[in-house]
Amino acid sequence: MRPIASTQSPLLYPLNEIFGTQAHVRLLRVMATEVEGPLTMTDLANRAGLTVPGAKKAIERLVRSGFVCPIGGGRHRQYEICRSDRLMRITIDLFKEERDRFGRLCTAIAKAASGLSPPPHAAWLQLGFKKIHDLLTVGLLHDAGELASAKNRLRDHLNTIEKDYNLTIELEGYTKAEITDAQFDKARILYGHVPTQGRSAPDKSAPPLTHQENDLRRQDMIRRLARAIERDASLISRAKIHLDSLLQEDQGPAASDLKEWRDILEMYPLHRLLRFLQSSSERATRLNQSNPFLAVLPPEERRRLENGHDT
Numbered sequence: 109m110r111p112i113a114s115t116q117s118p119l120l121y122p123l124n125e126i127f128g129t130q131a132h133v134r135l136l137r138v139m140a141t142e143v144e145g146p147l148t149m150t151d152l153a154n155r156a157g158l159t160v161p162g163a164k165k166a167i168e169r170l171v172r173s174g175f176v177c178p179i180g181g182g183r184h185r186q187y188e189i190c191r192s193d194r195l196m197r198i199t200i201d202l203f204k205e206e207r208d209r210f211g212r213l214c215t216a217i218a219k220a221a222s223g224l225s226p227p228p229h230a231a232w233l234q235l236g237f238k239k240i241h242d243l244l245t246v247g248l249l250h251d252a253g254e255l256a257s258a259k260n261r262l263r264d265h266l267n268t269i270e271k272d273y274n275l276t277i278e279l280e281g282y283t284k285a286e287i288t289d290a291q292f293d294k295a296r297i298l299y300g301h302v303p304t305q306g307r308s309a310p311d312k313s314a315p316p317l318t319h320q321e322n323d324l325r326r327q328d329m330i331r332r333l334a335r336a337i338e339r340d341a342s343l344i345s346r347a348k349i350h351l352d353s354l355l356q357e358d359q360g361p362a363a364s365d366l367k368e369w370r371d372i373l374e375m376y377p378l379h380r381l382l383r384f385l386q387s388s389s390e391r392a393t394r395l396n397q398s399n400p401f402l403a404v405l406p407p408e409e410r411r412r413l414e415n416g417h418d419t
Contacts, residue, residue: 118173125173126199131158131166139176139189140203142342146179146186155342175199211353213273217246218298219357220265224258226251229284230300231262243278247295249302252283297403326396327386332413333401334382341378346404348373365398373400 118125127133134156139147142155153163167187170176175196179186189196214233221231234245246266250258259281266277287302337343351370359366372395376384384392385399402410 122173122175122195125169126175126195128169129166131156131162132170134158135163135166135170136175136189136199137203137206139187140200141207142345144345146188148184148186152187207349209273211349213269213275214296214298215353215357216269216272217266220262220269221248221299223265224261226254228254228258228300230302231298232302233296233298235294235296241276244275245278245280248279248281249284249287249300250281255281255283327388329413330385330396330399333399334385336405336409336413337385337401338378338382343401343404344373344378344381347400350400350404362398365395366400369395369398369400 116124125132126136135152135158138152138155147155149164149167150160152158152167153160156163158166167176171178171187175190175193176187177190179188189200191197191200217233218231221228228248228250230247230249232247234247236245246262248255248259248262259279263279266279269275270277348370351366351373354366355363355370372381372384385396386392402413405413
């Protein structure tokens with residue numbers, strides 16, 4: 109038996125059409141928050157985590173409903189949200205609020221962790237959250253002698269955050285001897301630095317890299333990062349969002365570089381940004397120490413870049 113007992117008019121209740129399936133929601137989210145401009149069906153499917161046939165079926169229904177506009181034809185056809193529709197402009201704002209809510213949650217946890225005294229080595233959010241009632245796991249890395257006390261103090265802050273966001277947060281504490289790279293496959297670092305992240309065990313028989321070799325390795329990684337940005341320009345909008353989130357809090361001496369990055373991403377067209385990233389100028393060298401693109405890459409893609417592979 110079907111769960112819906114009666115039909116409703118799409119004129120009176122268009123949100124039934126807009127949010128009718130998870131595929132609709134995923135596709136609209138991509139078009140609302142990840143890109144500026146139209147996307148092909150394949151790009152939409154990949155970004156939304158859908159199969160191409162599944163994305164095609166959902167997009168065709170959204171097009172018939174008038175909420176998504178097709179551009180061009182044939183194999184080159186692209187799609188974007190019909191921004192002239194007032195309801196769709198409100199929908200875009202809703203997706204942006206969804207994104208900003210997550211940013212505020214991360215900022216609140218990061219602020220609580222950074223306020224511990226002594227501060228931890230790192231704090232992170234585990235992103236294996238699949239169902240709405242699942243536990244949200246926060247990891248904390250501290251020295252063995254400070255870990256228990258730090259967990260208790262952070263727990264007090266997390267209790268307030270749980271109430272504000274209607275979540276259940278599990279706090280797990282680690283020392284440096286207990287963490288492994290595998291724990292960060294689906295993690296977002298909120299504070300500090302995880303020493304083992306993205307690194308394999310060092311080869312003790314290999315001589316240390318010279319300063320020149322380190323510079324060459326760093327330049328090579330930046331070139332690969334530039335190619336990744338050229339292939340996926342949505343990294344620019346994601347980097348802007350990341351910087352905006354950071355700049356909502358006091359970043360101390362790092363704030364000036366972060367603001368400089370935000371201005372660059374706002375003002376530079378793509379070709380100029382890519383040239384700047386790969387420049388050997390003093391300014392580019394300095395700012396690449398706080399490169400925001402590395403922070404918004406998925407952990408696996410970032411590891412590939414650091415290990416000498418294109419994403």
